[in-house]
Amino acid sequence: MDNKYDVVIVGGGPAGLSAGIYTARDKLKTLLIEKGIIGGKITEAELVDNFPGYPQGISGLELTGKMHQQATKFGLKELNAEVISVEVDNERRVVKTTAGDFIARALIIAGGSDWFKLGVPGEKELTGRGVSYCSTCDAPLFADKHVAVIGGGDTALFEALHLAKFAARVTVIHRRDEFRAFIAVQEKAFAEPKIELLLNTVVEAIEGQDVVQRLRLKRADSGKKYVLEVDGVFIAVGLKPNTDYLREVLPLDEQGRIIVDSGMRTKVAAVFAAGDIRSNSIRQTIAAAGDGAIAAITAKNDIEQ
Amino acid sequence: MDNKYDVVIVGGGPAGLSAGIYTARDKLKTLLIEKGIIGGKITEAELVDNFPGYPQGISGLELTGKMHQQATKFGLKELNAEVISVEVDNERRVVKTTAGDFIARALIIAGGSDWFKLGVPGEKELTGRGVSYCSTCDAPLFADKHVAVIGGGDTALFEALHLAKFAARVTVIHRRDEFRAFIAVQEKAFAEPKIELLLNTVVEAIEGQDVVQRLRLKRADSGKKYVLEVDGVFIAVGLKPNTDYLREVLPLDEQGRIIVDSGMRTKVAAVFAAGDIRSNSIRQTIAAAGDGAIAAITAKNDIEQ
Numbered sequence: 001m002d003n004k005y006d007v008v009i010v011g012g013g014p015a016g017l018s019a020g021i022y023t024a025r026d027k028l029k030t031l032l033i034e035k036g037i038i039g040g041k042i043t044e045a046e047l048v049d050n051f052p053g054y055p056q057g058i059s060g061l062e063l064t065g066k067m068h069q070q071a072t073k074f075g076l077k078e079l080n081a082e083v084i085s086v087e088v089d090n091e092r093r094v095v096k097t098t099a100g101d102f103i104a105r106a107l108i109i110a111g112g113s114d115w116f117k118l119g120v121p122g123e124k125e126l127t128g129r130g131v132s133y134c135s136t137c138d139a140p141l142f143a144d145k146h147v148a149v150i151g152g153g154d155t156a157l158f159e160a161l162h163l164a165k166f167a168a169r170v171t172v173i174h175r176r177d178e179f180r181a182f183i184a185v186q187e188k189a190f191a192e193p194k195i196e197l198l199l200n201t202v203v204e205a206i207e208g209q210d211v212v213q214r215l216r217l218k219r220a221d222s223g224k225k226y227v228l229e230v231d232g233v234f235i236a237v238g239l240k241p242n243t244d245y246l247r248e249v250l251p252l253d254e255q256g257r258i259i260v261d262s263g264m265r266t267k268v269a270a271v272f273a274a275g276d277i278r279s280n281s282i283r284q285t286i287a288a289a290g291d292g293a294i295a296a297i298t299a300k301n302d303i304e305q
Numbered sequence: 306m307d308n309k310y311d312v313v314i315v316g317g318g319p320a321g322l323s324a325g326i327y328t329a330r331d332k333l334k335t336l337l338i339e340k341g342i343i344g345g346k347i348t349e350a351e352l353v354d355n356f357p358g359y360p361q362g363i364s365g366l367e368l369t370g371k372m373h374q375q376a377t378k379f380g381l382k383e384l385n386a387e388v389i390s391v392e393v394d395n396e397r398r399v400v401k402t403t404a405g406d407f408i409a410r411a412l413i414i415a416g417g418s419d420w421f422k423l424g425v426p427g428e429k430e431l432t433g434r435g436v437s438y439c440s441t442c443d444a445p446l447f448a449d450k451h452v453a454v455i456g457g458g459d460t461a462l463f464e465a466l467h468l469a470k471f472a473a474r475v476t477v478i479h480r481r482d483e484f485r486a487f488i489a490v491q492e493k494a495f496a497e498p499k500i501e502l503l504l505n506t507v508v509e510a511i512e513g514q515d516v517v518q519r520l521r522l523k524r525a526d527s528g529k530k531y532v533l534e535v536d537g538v539f540i541a542v543g544l545k546p547n548t549d550y551l552r553e554v555l556p557l558d559e560q561g562r563i564i565v566d567s568g569m570r571t572k573v574a575a576v577f578a579a580g581d582i583r584s585n586s587i588r589q590t591i592a593a594a595g596d597g598a599i600a601a602i603t604a605k606n607d608i609e610q
Contacts, residue, residue, distance in 0.1 A: 018357040018591060025355055050330055052323040052594045053358055053368055055375035063358055070360035183609060184332050262567065262585045280567045282602045286323060289357045290595020297587045304489050 001079070001100075005031045007299055008095050008104035010083050011242075013040020014285045015275025016110035017067035018292030019299075023108075024074035026300055031104075032071070033097060035082040039064030040112050041276075042285050044134045051285050063285070083111070086249050088268055106299035108272045109246070109258060110292060113239035113283075118150060122206035123235070130212025130232045135159040139166045142232045148173055148215055150203055151236035157181045157189040159236050164194040171228065173198045175220055198228075206233055241277045253279040264295035265302070272299050306384070306405075310336045312604055313400050313409035315388050316547075318345020319590045320580025321415035322372035323597030324604075328413075329379035331605055336409075337376070338402060340387040344369030345417050346581075347590050349439045356590050368590070388416075391554050393573050411604040414551070414563060414571075415579045415597060418544035418588075423455060427511030428540070435517025435537045440464040444471045447537045453478055453520055455508055456541035462486040462494040464541045469499040476533065478503045480525055503533075511538055546582045558584040569600035570607070577604050 007023045009016045012034030023030040037043060045060035054063070072078075081099035086107065088094075093107040115133040117123060123131055132138040135149075139162055147167045149160045152174035163170045172189070177199050179186050189195050198217070204225070205216040215228045241257045243250075251259050251267045257280075258266055258273035266273055274291035276283045281291070312328045314321045317339030328335045342348060350365035359368070377383075386404035391412065393399075398412040420438040422428060428436055437443040440454075444467055452472045454465045457479035468475045477494070482504050484491050494500050503522070509530070510521040520533045546562045548555075556564050556572045562585075563571055563578035571578055579596035581588045586596070 014357065021355055021357055049375075050326055050598075051358065052319065052326055052372045052375060052597070053356065053363075055371050055378060058358075066360050067357045070354075070357060073360055182331070182605070282599050284598050284602070286591075286598045287595040290592040290598075292357070293355075293589050293591045293595075294587050297589070301487065304487055 002029075003101060004103045005029050006104070006303065007031075007106045007108060007296075008033065008093070008102050009108045009110060010095065011040065011110035011112055011275070011277070012038040012068075012078065013110060013112050013275060013288060014042060014064060014067060015112070015277075015288040015292040015295075016040075016108070017064060017071050018289040019108045019110060019274055019296040020071040020076040020292075021067065021074060022293050022296030023300065024071055024076040026296075027075075028300060030076050031102060032076055032078045033081055033083060033095065033102070034078065035080070038068050038078070048285060060285075067289070083245060085245050086271075088249060088271060090269070093270060105303045106270045106272065108274060108292075108295045108299060109266075109277060110274045110288075110295075111242040112276045113241040115235065116238045116240050118203060118235050118237060120203055120205050122208070126206055126208055126212050129210060130208060131206060132232065132234050133236070135162045135234050138232075138234075139163050142167045144168045145231035146171070146229070147232040147234060148228065148230045149234045149236055150174075151238070152176055152179045152181065153236070153238065154181045154185055155238075156236040157185045159234050160189055160195050161192060163234065164192050167194065170195045171198060171230065172196070173201050173203060173215070173217065175200070175202045239276065239283070243277060255279075257281065263298035264291055265298060270299070270302060307334075308406060309408045310334050311409070311608065312336075312411045312413060312601075313338065313398070313407050314413045314415060315400065316345065316415035316417055316580070316582070317343040317373075317383065318415060318417050318580060318593065319347060319369060319372060320417070320582075320593040320597040320600075321345075321413070322369060322376050323594040324413045324415060324579055324601040325376040325381040325597075326372065326379060327598050327601030328605065329376055329381040331601070332380075333605060335381050336407060337381055337383045338386055338388060338400065338407070339383065340385070343373050343383070353590060365590075372594070388550060390550050393554060393576060395574070398575060410608045411575045411577065413577045413579060413597075413600045413604060414582060415593075415600070416547040417581045418546040420540065421543045421545050423508060423540050423542060425508055425510050427513070431511055431513060431517050434515060435513060436511060437537065437539050438541070440467045440539050443537075443539075444468050447472045449473045450536035451476070451534070452537040452539060453533065453535045454539045454541055455479075456543070457481055457484045457486065458541070458543065459486045459490055460543070461541040462490045464539050465494055465500050466497060468539065469497050472499065475500045476503060476535065477501070478506050478508060478520075478522065480505070480507045544581065544588070548582060560584075562586065568603035569596055570603060575604070575607060
């Protein structure tokens with residue numbers, strides 16, 4: 001496999017695929033490196049109904065499958081490997097991966113983000129056995145069951161609304177005394193009779209024999225502890241950008257996302273970022289794809305100058 | 306017709322439609338105002354093959370038709386009218402149009418840009434009869450003919466390369482002594498045997514009986530005048546953002562485009578811009594649609610705060 005490319009893209013979600021469509025179409029020799037499955041986190045979405053151009057909606061898997069096909073048609077090469085580190089000097093950018101080193105004239109980082117963990121006893125042990133981070137993926141497994149959703153933002157309430165289509169009862173547990181979600185989303189959730197809310201409440205542990213059976217909870221105000229019996233728990237406390245390996249290389253914002261200008265340039269020459277991983281991202285597929293195109297065009301201009 | 310809206314969007318191209326999909330879906334009462342046809346300039350494109358999600362390509366008309374259908378499904382209202390002026394104070398934004406005044410809590414300006422005209426005799430009279438501003442639209446009409454392209458930037462040379470697939474001979478005419486296009490694009494154009502270059506040359510008139518037959522040219526250096534027989538002329542001298550009515554209201558950049566931050570906020574509270582009309586736009590459909598979503602989400606957050 002060649003190890004020198006005009007452009008190396010890290011991450012195969014909508015941002016990386018869009019960047020690859022643009023650079024490959026412009027006849028830049030491009031390698032896309034993805035550690036998991038091509039398509040990224042949005043592949044978990046059963047229905048994406050707000051990607052402009054698909055009025056009936058489309059699954060995340062199908063949408064990114066189409067982007068993948070398009071990029072491949074234009075000549076994008078890809079590699080299934082994890083990026084270990086990036087070394088940058090004036091001349092070149094070296095991307096060290098589990099499948100070898102690659103040299104790029106321009107590097108586009110589009111590695112997205114992962115779900116934050118709650119970090120309580122039982123969470124890791126029971127993941128996939130009642131603990132989930134993706135209601136779209138797992139909601140049907142909890143038909144007529146009682147599930148909890150942990151979190152107070154849009155994602156938490158969207159997950160609760162989605163789960164209410166399947167479960168008998170959905171308890172949303174949030175450590176603060178009010179939700180951060182948009183008012184319209186809150187109103188929808190409050191109007192759903194299957195959804196009940198536990199504010200000022202902290203999860204201390206997830207317990208169960210083989211599968212989730214109960215949560216150990218504590219009231220944040222009174223300190224009172226008690227147990228809630230549930231069949232599943234969906235953790236929706238946010239996303240962590242995949243930038244740990246970049247801390248020494250690129251300036252990041254306080255959430256660990258890569259700081260970019262309007263052309264998706266980072267502070268380091270010929271290194272670009274696009275999608276959820278960049279600062280101020282709205283974390284929407286259409287915006288990630290837009291970012292990817294911008295990064296690609298800026299990269300092309302910068303390296304051809 | 307109601308005259309008060311949560312969000313008024315000016316312009317019905319990909320940026321405006323995407324913004325409308327987002328705000329209407331979020332149950333913000335939204336009016337989109339378009340002076341021409343819904344879809345914008347991209348409706349002239351026969352084949353858009355780099356919009357991520359359509360691996361076989363799609364016509365600009367069909368793509369924006371789908372976006373339109375999607376926005377309408379979510380409840381977007383629309384109005385065919387021209388915006389005359391915008392008045393902004395702390396409380397509200399008043400949009401004065403040829404069909405009355407509308408009051409918005411948030412205003413998203415996505416009015417795109419128009420092709421610059423050459424401004425020579427014959428240009429207007431022969432438009433659609435040999436004079437074109439869009440090779441993607443009209444190139445097939447000039448199979449085995451001789452066409453001229455006027456301009457010296459990327460667009461001009463891209464148009465020339467595209468036309469060379471159809472025409473027998475393509476003459477690129479540029480008033481300066483060198484091209485502004487990217488070197489890689491120039492090299493491609495210079496390597497194409499069907500393309501010839503006339504530098505230091507100005508078009509003084511476009512002439513013909515019913516259809517384009519010849520150009521009256523003048524050398525910029527020697528002043529020598531002569532005639533070039535052609536069957537068509539493609540004018541590619543740039544785009545003019547539709548911001549004339551905003552000069553007193555919003556800070557614009559030197560090209561007349563609206564200055565925005567990463568959330569598509571202008572310098573004026575609750576006024577946003579998206580797409581080709583904003584500064585630093587890459588003028589691509591996917592990026593315009595991304596901008597629209599960003600403007601919509603920022604607008605929602607700002608007015609609901």
